[in-house]
Amino acid sequence: MIEEFRLPDLGEGLTEAEVVQWLVVPGDTVTLNQTLAEVETAKAVVELPSPYEGVVSALHAEAGETVAVGSPLITFDVAGAEPAPSAQATDAEEKAQPNLVGYGAAPSSGGRPVRRARRAAASQSVSADAAVIEAAPHDALPPSAAEPVVGERPRSTPPVRAHAKRLGVDLVLVAAEIGDRTITRADVDAYAERVGARASGASASSAPASPAPAVSSASVGERAQTRIPIRGVRKHTAQAMVRSAFTAPHVTCFHTVDVTATMELIEQLRADRSLSEHRIGPLVLVAKAVCMALGRNPSLNATWDEEAGEIIENHFVDLGIAAATDRGLIVPIIRDAERLSLTGLADALAQLTRTARSGRTSPAELAGGTFSITNIGVFGIDAGTPILPPGQSGILAVGAVRRQPWEHDGQIALRRMMTLSVSFDHRLVDGAEGSRFLKDVADLLEQPGRAMLY
Incomplete structure (x- = not known):
């Protein structure tokens, strides 16, 4: 029996995906939930499990080709599959039904598809x-x-x-x-x-x-150009940024902060052997300060609902952390970040970074988000004007930490300084509210002990 597998809806309203690479070829025998291919959506690289046990009859797209959701992807000869020795006819019929991991099915067997070796024809005249x-x-x-x-x-x-x-x-x-x-x-x-x-x-x-x-x-000798197809994450990011820039009126405020006390606290925490398993750095302290400041300034943690004519204030913080990857800019989310301790935030950031760098961030981990942080300081940049992720009312850019002469206790001293840049949606955040939020974050970084007052 011939069964056709069409590209499924991978969630979050995604309408297409690019085939990154096939892991099977026609003639391969595969089992239920074995990985058939890797596809790249606008948000992540996703492995597609097999919905059937059988023999691959045909592939309907090549690597690098973009396929619309619902379009044919692969054809199976289900009748050609060899059932397990203990399987009964009724069991084989049940296995022939499309059941994907993540859509309610439990895998019947593991492993990877096994390819058949093919010998070159004897008449082939190549070395x-x-x-x-x-x-x-x-x-x-x-x-x-x-x-x-x-x-x-x-x-x-x-x-x-x-x-x-x-x-x-x-x-x-x-x-x-x-x-x-x-x-x-x-x-x-x-x-x-x-x-x-x-x-x-x-x-x-x-x-x-x-x-x-x-x-x-x-080619060499010409005025060089490189043409790169706009697709995948890059295409999605471009569309989202254009939509955000021309929908939400952006305002950006800047504030230079004396973070000497925060950096001294980080050094103390890193020297504590009981915390050696947790990577606590400046971004972790900034994330903690942001979560606390959002509690005092809820308009920065809100969404403008045009259709309903409402402003939705969120009483939780799904914190987005912008990450630069080989596939482009992505913003994975730390859910309920306001509930996490300093070490919990450190662990969540470390895991988020590892997943993003490996290219394994799932669409679900990129969905939503109520406020975002972008760490431009890792590139040696002091300040910027970040664009809001769609649906969010605020984003904070964190600049590099630099030693600079600064007034401290009435004298000029060499202090460690950081510039913060917050962009916000002026439809729901007034200048005063945006400034108060930025000042709250700055105060917590200038005097980490103030956190005890919140």
Whole structure:
């Protein structure tokens, strides 16, 4: 029986997704909930589990292609699947029903899809170095052997897989060279350089290369340009920022803060062995100060509901932390941040950073948010005018900590200074309210002991 799997609704009103890479090819036998492909939505890279047990008949999109929700993605021959030895006919019929992990189904078996090795035709007149293999559609560069190593999916992070896709490198072949360890960006670059050198010396009879990667550049000698398709997170971010900039009237206030006492507190906390497992830095203290200041200034933690004609003040803080990744800017959320202790915030920030860098932030972790922080200080920048994430009334930019001469206790002293920049929606936040919020955050950072008064 032939079953067609269409791209499901991945949540949050997303209407399309780009196929990052296929993990199966036609002819593979897969089991329920095994990963078929990685797709990139406007918010995250998502693994698609198989809704059927059966044999892959056809793939309806290539790696790099954007697919609309509801469009055919993959076809299965369910009747061609071999049932488990103890399975009865009724069980096989139940397994044939589409049940995705995350949509209410429990997996019937684990593991990854197993690919069938394919031998090159005997009449193929190419050298071993330029031999062509049948593999996933994203494979492009010629391998170093006539037969691929087949088995488990190579270990790597989504940014590395995306980089390999852009270069046309098959990670299976990289794994065969480096052994059983996680593939890095350097491994991909080294493999591409080696194979590129071999390919340049191959004869004209060598097999044609696969389609060029999506990123294109002008040839050497011309006035160089690089064309990068606008899609995925970059496309979503651009649309959201334009919508926000031309919908909410932005106002930005700046305040330079003496954070010497905060930095001294951080040094004391880091020296405490009982806190060694928690990475407490300036951003953690800023996040704590923001949560406390929002309690006193609820208009900065609100949403403008145009349709209902209402201002919705939130009595909780879902704190967004802007993160720069290889895929673009994302803003994952720390839920109920106001309830977390200093160490709880530190742990949440550390986990958020690890997940974002690995490219594994899910759409659910990016949804919502009532107020955001962007840490431009890590780039050595002092101040900026951040754009509000859609639906939020405030965002705080945190500048770099610098030693500067400053008036302190009636004298000029070398102090550690930080500039804070808060942008807010002037429809629901007056200048006085925005200024009070910024002053509250500054006071808490100038004198951390004031937190005892809140």
